[in-house]
Amino acid sequence: MGRSPCCEKAHTNKGAWTKEEDERLVAYIRAHGEGCWRSLPKAAGLLRCGKSCRLRWMNYLRPDLKRGNFTDEEDEIIIRLHAILGNKWSLIAGQLPGRTDNEIKNYWNTHIKRKLLARGIDPQTHRPLGSAEAAAPGVVAHRAAALLHATTAPALAAAAATLAVKSSSPPASSSDDGARSSTSSGGGASTGEPRCPDLNLDLSVGPPPAADTPTSQPVCLCYRLGLRAGEACGCRADKPGAGGFRYFRPLEQGQYI
DNA sequence: AATTGACCCAACCGCATCCTC
DNA sequence: GGAGGATGCGGTTGGGTCAAT
Helix, strand or coil: CCCCCCCCHHHCCCCCCCHHHHHHHHHHHHHHCCCCCCCHHHHHCCCCCHHHHHHHHHHHHCCCCCCCCCCHHHHHHHHHHHHHHCCCHHHHHHCCCCCCHHHHHHHHHHHHHHHHHHCCECCCCCCECCCHHHHCCCHHHHHHHHHHCCCCCHHHHHHHCCCCCCECCCCCCCCCCHHHHHHCCCCCHHHCCCCCCCECCCCCCCCCCCCCCCCCCCEEHHHHCCCCECCCECCCCCCCCCCCCCEECCCCCCCCC
């Protein structure tokens, strides 16, 4: 069957955007707002694919973008969120106002990966390099473990405080290097021994449901992180789907990320 | 000064997901 | 419930910049 192309490729520009194209796109969105990317290029007089326009706006032209280097605090937030979420760059970006998923993805691949490797941590599993456990299943346990020490980045700590990572005992270490200290404390899942005996692996993310939040309903991850619309959460109840809520169903018992 | 290689980032591509009919 | 279109996401790549040789 095949999918129809998103645009007429023969009549679209590709490659770097010119200043004039940027100006046209910004002017159009200022006048008409975002939305309907497919028809936007034609309406704005741009010989570009709608996807390309969206990407350019989201990653470069949006007025609320924060330019410049990432701070150490942002580094730590990214690392910790990556430990929980994996390569869900858009979700991670949602917790870093002014940063885009593309920017974070690039930053991860060029800086943070190296930083973690220098610390002796596998950037994919967030576990010590070279250990047999690094390639073993049960990664989620250590993503949770990393959370238990999320205290060095105040902004994340605020969010982390709302995460329902239930632990039957306090963290084994008070080290501020959560990923390293926690990952070294785990056991092997395939050995029959609990990998992290002190961990409850129920990763249902979020605070205890509020009275007005039916637990059986899917909820916005931002909501479960305790971030309501207006701060880090950009979700809008009035526009589900495109630009609106991103739903994350609570995990069933025994279900893992 | 020229060349080379590493690094970085903007942009593209294909697939997944959501939404509407 | 299924088909098709629109949008979003993540992986990958192309090309510019800069330091080392």
